[in-house]
Amino acid sequence: MSHKKTATPSMYHFFRLPCLLKLKCLLSVILLLPVATFASAGIDLRESLIAKAEEHSLWEKVEWLNLIHYNKEHSAYLSQVDDERFFYASDGSNNPRSELLATIKNLFVEEDDHNQQAQCRFVARTRWLSEQLDIDSKILPKVRCDEYIEWRQMVQADSVTMVFPAYHLNSPSSMFGHTLLRLDNSQDSKTDWLSYAVNFGANIDNSDNSLIYAYRGLAGGYPGIFISEPYFKKIQEYNRIEHRDIWEYELNLTAEETERLIQHLWELKTINFDYYFFDENCSYRLLELIEVARPEVELTDEFIVTAIPVDTVRAIDKAQLIESVSYRPARATEIQHILEGISKQQREIVLDLSEDIQALDSDAFIGLDLAQQKTTVDLAYKYLRYLNTETSRDPATAKRSYQLLQKLNSYPLEIDISSTVPTPLPPEKGHNSKRTTMGLGQRLNNNYAELGFKMAFHDLEDAKDGFLQGAQINIGSIKVRAEDNVGLRLYQLDLVDIFSLTPRNSFFDPLSWKVYTGFERQLTSDKDQLVYHLSGGAGGTWEIIKNHQFHALVIGRLEINKQFKNLIEPAVGFNTGFLSHFKHTTAHLELSGEQFQDDIYRLRVQYTQNFVLSTNHSIKLFARHQWQENDTDFSDINLNYQYYF
Secondary structure (H helix, E strand, O other): OOOOOOOOHHHHHHHHOOHHHHHHHHHHHHHHHHHHHHHHHHHHHHHHHHHHHHHHOHHHOHHHHHHOOEEEEOOEEEEOEOOHHHOOOOOOOOOHHHHHHHHHHHOOOOOOOHHHOHHHHOHHHHHHHHHHHOOOHHHOOOOOOHHHHHHHHHOOOOEEEEEEEOOOOOOHHHOOOOOEEEEEOOOOHHHHHHOEEEEEEEOOOOOOOHHHHHHHHHHOOOEEEEEEEEHHHHHHHHHHHOOOOEEEEEEOOOHHHHHHHHHHHHHOOOOOEEOOOOOOOHHHHHHHHHHHHOOOOOOOOOOOOOOOHHHHHHHHHHOOOEEEEEEEOOHHHHHHHHHHOOOHHHHHHHHHHHHOHHHHHOHHHHOOOHHHHHHHHHHHHHHHHHHHHHOOOOHHHHHHHHHHHHHHHOOOOOOOOOOOOOOOOOHHHOOOOOEEEEEEEEEOOEEEEEEEEEEEEEOOOOOOOOOOOOEEEEEEEEEEEEEOOOEEEEEEEEEEEEEEOOOEOOOOOOOEEEEEEEEEEEEEOOEEEEEEEEEEEEEEEEEEEOOEEEEEEEEEEEEEOOOOOOOEEEEEEEEEEEEEEOOOEEEEEEEEEEEOOOOOEEEEEEEEEEEEEEOOEEEEEEEEEEEEOOOEEEEEEEEEEEEEO
């Protein structure tokens, strides 16, 4: 019996194929074998990397937690990113492990559009995982990240500067100041104007009015996003249009740390965050970026309730991140400084020139020496440019500005009229933002002990160094008193107390204004009770001599008081006084009052003096006497120790 080896059907059909088809089949098998082998190897490699990540619990590393912006709350993690595009895992927003393992898997997923590849979308994540797991880039899908490459070529930076535009009372969103980052090229320090600025802010609806904006900003009703744009636009916005001084803090981040920050910034492009005006705001998010750049520093833990911009500057100072500090005065600050150094006659000529170019031919101008003439023309030109930012530009003004520039250029270059604005105390060196007080006093012939707390952040009578002079911004102030024969009770709760006193003169005519709302004790019909009020008004402030100001405002008031005929009663009143700043003390004398219906009125005089012991310690004396209807009058006087923290 012969044993003959027979071909299988598949082999039989194969050998029966024409030669050309046989060749195609062989080539297909040869080409598909490496692909199948690679796919199998890719799966094995991916599983190997996941096992290695599991072994080392990489998701617990602070670098990973920072990259995904996780916060730990009650033993659970939650990312502050509010955008599903930022996560690969379905539970990635609250599960660091899931997100890390899902990211590793997606490193091997090929996309038709390379820009959507994990390596291109999440450059910083990819780099960190590659370092931790020793991933050779050759084993990952080959990609070309065109969009990232183009963006990175525009952002030619290897160093970072934190920028603090100072306080701006006429803008509710900027009254506490603001912070942003500038990405610089250390090889050419003269190009900072062309550097890119990184700004985080609310993505607001322009149709919202101020009340809706305030509510949604406080309640988290807007998403927050990072925006990168040329720095010169921010200088125009803050320094020239809003007339805010700018402080620049160069950070001592290394080139590698800066690269890590920039790569992560790319990952956040168009990504939405939670945004809250008081805590998760512009300043808080920038600190998170710096934590990504230098993971060993902890900058955000202390900002639980509020993240006031100046406090975040203090945080980077405390962490020893500041290399150097620069001051960029606003155009209005420069003009004011020059005005203080020239004569009254020159100031009058400057005003004349800003209105009529023919003033160049006046006897008063011709009588000046060349240096005075050049200074006067230069100041008139700067003042005219300042006015152009306040009002729409018109051809006559543009022509006069050009004529002044021509006249300025006609003077010899040897005549030096340069004037440097003295650098004031940096904002972070002023007193801290929160304050607690302890004191003793007497009111209505009743002795009391007082405890107080203020969330933020400056009184008119506080030391002005580091702050905007004549600006009071208080949020969340509370006073509790333990009184003889009464016991412990709430005396005052101020929700918002803002007072802006900016002096007027021939060149500048700002409006002084006040907004004040909360609960306070008022004696009405012999009953001392807590009432709610909303008060506000406007007027003017004039500087009598330097650091001594007089103010006068018309005030309107709405009060909810059970002793009134109506639940809500309106009143018209006034507030006037003198505010004097000395080297180590501030004095404030006020006369104020309001008239309600039915001959109910209040008239009061009060005096406040704050004695500065050191930056964060002071003693405040307060005395008030009040007259009102039914021939009633009484006093309130106390002495408090104040500690700023």
